[in-house]
Amino acid sequence: SQELEQSPQSLIVQEGKNLTINCTSSKTLYGLYWYKQKYGEGLIFLMMLQKGGEEKSHEKITAKLDEKKQQSSLHITASQPSHAGIYLCGADIIDTDKLIFGTGTRLQVFP
Amino acid sequence: KAGVTQTPRYLIKTRGQQVTLSCSPISGHRSVSWYQQTPGQGLQFLFEYFSETQRNKGNFPGRFSGRQFSNSRSEMNVSTLELGDSALYLCASSILTGNEQYFGPGTRLTVT
Numbered sequence: 001s002q003e004l005e006q007s008p009q010s011l012i013v014q015e016g017k018n019l020t021i022n023c024t025s026s027k028t029l030y031g032l033y034w035y036k037q038k039y040g041e042g043l044i045f046l047m048m049l050q051k052g053g054e055e056k057s058h059e060k061i062t063a064k065l066d067e068k069k070q071q072s073s074l075h076i077t078a079s080q081p082s083h084a085g086i087y088l089c090g091a092d093i094i095d096t097d098k099l100i101f102g103t104g105t106r107l108q109v110f111p
Numbered sequence: 112k113a114g115v116t117q118t119p120r121y122l123i124k125t126r127g128q129q130v131t132l133s134c135s136p137i138s139g140h141r142s143v144s145w146y147q148q149t150p151g152q153g154l155q156f157l158f159e160y161f162s163e164t165q166r167n168k169g170n171f172p173g174r175f176s177g178r179q180f181s182n183s184r185s186e187m188n189v190s191t192l193e194l195g196d197s198a199l200y201l202c203a204s205s206i207l208t209g210n211e212q213y214f215g216p217g218t219r220l221t222v223t
Binding site for chain 2: 031033035040041042043044045048088090092097098099100101102103104
């Protein structure tokens with residue numbers, strides 16, 4: 001089973017709507033990273049959250065880390081077509097010294 | 112500051128051949144990690160290099176190898192290519208091990 005689960009796997013929203021993507025770890029998190037990927041291209045670093053219930057925002061994207069639940073959520077407010085892509089969470093988790101990635105959430109935003 | 116660059120961007124090889132991919136990290140970054148991304152398995156860690164030393168390795172066969180040079184540039188090599196090696200290979204650099212990683216555009220390898 002995946003150590004890092006993302007939900008939903010796919011999301012289709014109308015422009016202007018808000019949405020949330022979740023990333024849950026089965027093990028203790030030490031750091032959580034959010035990336036965005038356009039199909040077939042590299043990953044664009046969005047935000048890093050460190051252990052301790054941190055919350056960060058960049059433009060219309062807000063990410064939170066809930067250390068009790070070992071979960072992070074990525075929230076997009078007033079979505080735009082430019083937000084479309086694949087969102088991946090990556091995490092430093094206990095007992096590993098490499099970055100583990102979730103399976104990704106494919107976001108489509110239609111006008 | 113220039114981002115992570117990878118060459119070539121696209122590559123087509125036949126089974127049994129070998130391939131070498133190159134990655135130039137962001138200036139000042141000393142850690143380089145390699146990942147394989149496929150539709151079925153997602154993004155999987157291959158290995159990480161720091162100061163010319165392999166620091167960590169994922170669960171891939173010995174056909175996959177890499178190295179890092181004194182200028183932090185890195186190469187990965189895949190020998191005896193198999194159809195299942197077709198994937199997007201991503202390289203990421205960070206200042207030090209454990210810091211946030213910045214990814215290159217990837218090399219799309221197709222094995223026929």
